[in-house]
């Protein structure tokens with residue numbers, strides 16, 4: 158069975174928070190969040206989604222943000238002092254654009270766009286071409302910089318919602334599952350050569366039609382068949398943001414031999430149901446729970462506003478409040494089930510926050 162890298166919490170005890178990387182300016186708020194609030198909430202792993210928001214030395218032309226090497230080192234150091242391990246994330250393959258905004262790689266090197274030839278089709282979320290010979294050398298250098306800056310034994314490579322695949326002249330004669338397995342395998346080989354474990358979202362390995370019936374939390378792109386061809390030491394994060402009576406991805410991925418880290422968002426009923434389903438599996442192969450905060454506004458500031466009880470202004474602040482209610486209710490419940498099935502920890506969300514979340 159795969160194990161977790163040294164220095165990380167024991168399996169079953171991972172209480173994670175996923176935030177977007179801070180800017181250099183918001184570092185002070187982020188450090189304050191990590192010092193003063195996250196330990197009390199029980200958080201012991203922090204996923205920081207960096208992507209291109211970093212001052213890359215190897216490719217300064219691909220820096221979209223101003224987070225520095227020293228910022229990363231300081232964040233890691235402060236978090237360690239407070240019992241939190243930081244894992245950086247670099248979004249790979251898909252999600253290289255959102256609407257008309259292209260991320261740095263495709264904006265600077267449009268020939269690496271998997272769908273570059275389709276000029277008139279509206280594309281919400283672009284992919285890079287996994288077979289273009291220039292792609293991996295560039296993105297591996299970016300990953301290496303994040304690995305060094307964050308001194309991490311794990312890199313989260315994203316890989317969710319890959320919808321543009323098998324479209325360019327290099328890729329179109331290959332099955333989506335072959336291309337996905339190739340991309341995963343290439344990245345895994347590179348990270349393994351650096352002594353780093355790979356973590357990824359799991360939706361690309363879950364067949365929407367056969368398993369979930371909800372294409373938003375699985376894939377309809379045909380990539381799911383890649384699961385038979387990828388290394389079992391990859392850590393998988395099946396994300397489920399909607400309430401459901403069951404989450405078959407949990408049993409499926411465990412049966413496939415992976416360690417899993419189920420991931421929730423802002424709906425407290427959904428997060429509670431996912432945590433209950435994870436605990437019901439009663440297996441050390443479930444690491445714990447990852448709480449995501451997609452709309453918390455550059456990471457820390459949104460959550461800090463909610464923690465200080467400041468009145469929300471707009472939907473992002475509302476989302477931060479909801480995520481905080483989820484954290485307060487559930488983070489300390491994460492842990493192996495006791496023999497009588499009871500959960501550790503107590504709910505500390507206020508009734509007002511719980512009703513606010515449930516209205517969503």
Ligand SMILES: [Zn+2]
Pocket residue numbers: 271285286287288289323324325326327328329
């Ligand atoms: Zn291609």
